[in-house]
Amino acid sequence: MIIQDTEGSDCTEAGEYLILIDGDILTMTRIYDPCPGRGGTEGVMTMQRV
Numbered sequence: 001m002i003i004q005d006t007e008g009s010d011c012t013e014a015g016e017y018l019i020l021i022d023g024d025i026l027t028m029t030r031i032y033d034p035c036p037g038r039g040g041t042e043g044v045m046t047m048q049r050v
Helices: none
Strands: 015-022 025-032 044-048
Touching: none
Parallel strands: none
Antiparallel strands: 015 025, 025 044
16 A cells, blocks of 8 residues: 655655555555654554444
8 A cells, every 4th residue: 555645744755555454453564665754663553443
């Protein structure tokens, strides 16, 4: 998946992430992203459906 901030951020370049869905959990793992604020230091974002 390609994600990109269009406003509200100092970095508006596109980042590429691998998506994994396991039940109610969505995990996005950074493949490449020049914006250091996305994905944290480990490059992983996890979200749970509520």
